[in-house]
Amino acid sequence: MKISLLINEGPFTHQASDSAYRFAAAALAKGHEIYRVFFYNDGVNNCNKLSEPQTDDRNLVALWSQLAKDHEVDLVVCVAAALRRGVKDEIVADGFRISGLGQLVEAGIQADRMVTFGD
Amino acid sequence: MEEYDEGGPEIVKRFMYVNRRPPHGTIYALECLEVVLITAAFEQFESLVFMDDGVYQLKKNQDTTGIGTKNFSKTYRALDDYDVERIYVEKESLEARGLTADDLIIQPEILPTDELREIMAQQDIVFSS
Numbered sequence: 001m002k003i004s005l006l007i008n009e010g011p012f013t014h015q016a017s018d019s020a021y022r023f024a025a026a027a028l029a030k031g032h033e034i035y036r037v038f039f040y041n042d043g044v045n046n047c048n049k050l051s052e053p054q055t056d057d058r059n060l061v062a063l064w065s066q067l068a069k070d071h072e073v074d075l076v077v078c079v080a081a082a083l084r085r086g087v088k089d090e091i092v093a094d095g096f097r098i099s100g101l102g103q104l105v106e107a108g109i110q111a112d113r114m115v116t117f118g119d
Numbered sequence: 120m121e122e123y124d125e126g127g128p129e130i131v132k133r134f135m136y137v138n139r140r141p142p143h144g145t146i147y148a149l150e151c152l153e154v155v156l157i158t159a160a161f162e163q164f165e166s167l168v169f170m171d172d173g174v175y176q177l178k179k180n181q182d183t184t185g186i187g188t189k190n191f192s193k194t195y196r197a198l199d200d201y202d203v204e205r206i207y208v209e210k211e212s213l214e215a216r217g218l219t220a221d222d223l224i225i226q227p228e229i230l231p232t233d234e235l236r237e238i239m240a241q242q243d244i245v246f247s248s
Binding site: 006008040041080081100101102104105106108109110114116118 | 128130132134146147150153154157158160161163243244246247248
């Protein structure tokens with residue numbers, strides 16, 4: 001199945017990004033395709049490569065980057081939501097790209113399922 | 120997305136945006152509205168629902184001067200210009216808050232929960248904010 005994900009919360013404050021990551025990894029392991037992961041609202045903060053969690057905790061930004069690298073998952077950060085929050089190209093981690101909201105709508109159109117992770 | 124051929128989009132899905140939070144206090148209502156307006160450009164079958172405290176998003180005479188945030192409530196009036204015509208308000212949510220159709224900035228279709236549930240079940244994609 002072709003699946004798109006929408007993540008509406010930033011890392012650490014909420015579990016949304018953790019759950020989405022684990023969902024994506026599990027879906028890929030089962031042979032499904034992740035068409036796109038779209039980051040919206042505070043979810044745009046998931047791409048911030050300056051994020052530096054304590055060493056005994058998971059590093060969500062790095063986990064997403066690695067998932068993108070291993071499985072060629074398209075990680076898209078909403079430009080309007082990102083600019084509001086000071087998230088710009090210079091702090092975007094590998095594997096993420098900043099683009100428009102149209103990418104979310106298109107992800108919904110192309111995928112068999114759209115799954116939202118939020119608060 | 121690439122531009123559509125003159126015949127319109129190849130795939131048309133039912134997109135529903137469900138607003139359940141008040142207009143101010145968090146950014147969800149405003150950022151949902153931004154998605155709604157973008158979706159309109161994709162010529163999909165689009166609808167909006169306002170329920171729970173989300174019904175306050177459509178309240179007339181909002182004034183955000185005191186909290187220094189953007190008053191985006193007039194944008195709901197522009198939805199018609201974007202051909203977003205299917206706008207539903209849950210009757211029970213409205214009544215529970217002492218509101219009537221006259222309190223709203225636009226004229227949505229006011230439906231009881233049972234009917235809304237049926238419409239929701241027909242959707243391809245439901246975004247909840």
